[in-house]
Amino acid sequence: MEVCDRGKFVCVGTEESAVNDSSFFVGRVNPRNLSPSLSLCTSVSSVVYCLFRMTQKPDYGIDAPGVVRNLFVAGVLLLVLGSRFPVLRLGPVIFLWKSGALVTGVLCLIEGVLMVVYAKHGKFLHRDRMLAMVDWKGNESVLDVGTGRGLLMIGGAKKLTMGKAVGIDIWSAKDLSGNAMDKTLRNADLEGVRDKVDVQNGDASAMKFRDASFDVVLSNLCIHNIPTRAGRDKACREIVRVLKPGGKAIISDFIKTGDYMKAFGAAGAATSRTGWDFLRTFPPLRIIEVRKPRS
Numbered sequence: 001m002e003v004c005d006r007g008k009f010v011c012v013g014t015e016e017s018a019v020n021d022s023s024f025f026v027g028r029v030n031p032r033n034l035s036p037s038l039s040l041c042t043s044v045s046s047v048v049y050c051l052f053r054m055t056q057k058p059d060y061g062i063d064a065p066g067v068v069r070n071l072f073v074a075g076v077l078l079l080v081l082g083s084r085f086p087v088l089r090l091g092p093v094i095f096l097w098k099s100g101a102l103v104t105g106v107l108c109l110i111e112g113v114l115m116v117v118y119a120k121h122g123k124f125l126h127r128d129r130m131l132a133m134v135d136w137k138g139n140e141s142v143l144d145v146g147t148g149r150g151l152l153m154i155g156g157a158k159k160l161t162m163g164k165a166v167g168i169d170i171w172s173a174k175d176l177s178g179n180a181m182d183k184t185l186r187n188a189d190l191e192g193v194r195d196k197v198d199v200q201n202g203d204a205s206a207m208k209f210r211d212a213s214f215d216v217v218l219s220n221l222c223i224h225n226i227p228t229r230a231g232r233d234k235a236c237r238e239i240v241r242v243l244k245p246g247g248k249a250i251i252s253d254f255i256k257t258g259d260y261m262k263a264f265g266a267a268g269a270a271t272s273r274t275g276w277d278f279l280r281t282f283p284p285l286r287i288i289e290v291r292k293p294r295s
Contacts (some may be wrong), residue, residue, distance in 0.1 A: 058187040060149040062119045063221060065177040071112035078105030114282035123220075125280040127155050130218065130250045133289055139163045140215040143242060145204045145235070146222025148176040150184040150197070156218060157193040165193075166214075168202025175225055204235040209242045217242065217249035221285070223260060224253050232256065236263035240292055243269075249290035254283040264290050 062068055082101025087094060118126075130152065134140075138161035144153035147167025157165040171179050181199050188194045202208065204219075205226060217239050226232045239249050249269075251260060261271045270291045276284040 056190055058149075058154075058190045059178070059183070060119075060123070060151045060187065061177040061179065061183075062116065063123070063176055064115065064174075066174055068112050068115050068119075071108045071115070075105045075108030075112060078102070078108065111282070118280075118282045122280045122282065123151065126220070126252065126277065126285060127151055129277075129280070130220065130252060130287060131155050131159065133250050133287070134159075134216055134248060136160075141213065141244075142166065142216045142218065143168070143209070143214040145202075145207075145217060145219040145239065146175075146225070147184060147199065148179055150187045150199070152218040152220055153184075153197055153199070154188055154191050154193055156216065157188070157196040158191070160196055163196075163215075164198060165196055166198045166200065168200050168204070168207070170201070170203060172225070175221075205231045205238060206234075207238045207242055211241055212244045212247075213242045215244055215247045217247070217251075217290075219249070220252040221254070223251065224255050229259065232259060233263040233266075236260050237267045239290065240264060240267035240269045243290075243292040245292055246294040247292050249288075249292075251288040251290060252285050253288075254281075254285050257286045257288055260288055264288070268293065 078101045082098045082105060086096070086098035088097055089095075136159040138159065140156075140160060140163040142153070142156040142160070142163060142165040144150070144156065144165065144167040147153045147169050150167055153165045153167035167184065169179070169181075169184075171181060173179050181201070184199050185194065185197075188197045188199075204222060219239070223232050223235050226235055239251070243249060249264075251257075253260070257273060261273060264271045270293070272289045274287045274289075276286055278284045
């Protein structure tokens, strides 16, 4: 959205509508055609809106926030208890646990830090790596399964000129902090692709789309959250079903990727898999490339 272009653009609305980002009109207007009071109003509103937008950045959340919290809590407790109570006595049994407690506590804290670093930096590099595995033409129809705050969906939408990116999720807050549809749409707005995306409620193992609906399917850290092997296999079959012939799915996860490949293969797709990415992701992730035959 363009505003504050040397006075060529004005915003019509109130400061409250600017903050809420609703009922706030931005358009190209000749300031000479405005009355002095409206000109002043639009100028003030434009400044308020511009300042507000400049301070806003997309937020893609923290993955597995409960796990991150538990790692930090456990790490601190082990360091404190190991330092304060180096020897534990249970009746006649004595435990010299200080060294073990301190080492384990440090490892927990390191893992927590690595997960935060991935959430704030590494997953953007991982997204770019996944998107680079697609030969984009700009007119693709894209599906992001388990879109969360929209990282892959929005990344895919930025590759499009005429296509559309759809994101589905069940919006589980335990899998991603602040996981909610309105926050995903807000990220799309802040990234400038709101008109290229469609966010829906949807279950990966029971998609509502017709067969052969998408050229590209993307998914990261989603399928392992389905509790049963049968459910995960069904989600893989659904991904192949909604792919167009000749389409490609890029699926990333940290566990069970071998099972996914078997399910994709049983559904008639060809697959390949990368090695563990220890440099950019934590936990280390692998990427499966799924290709649906043209006929």
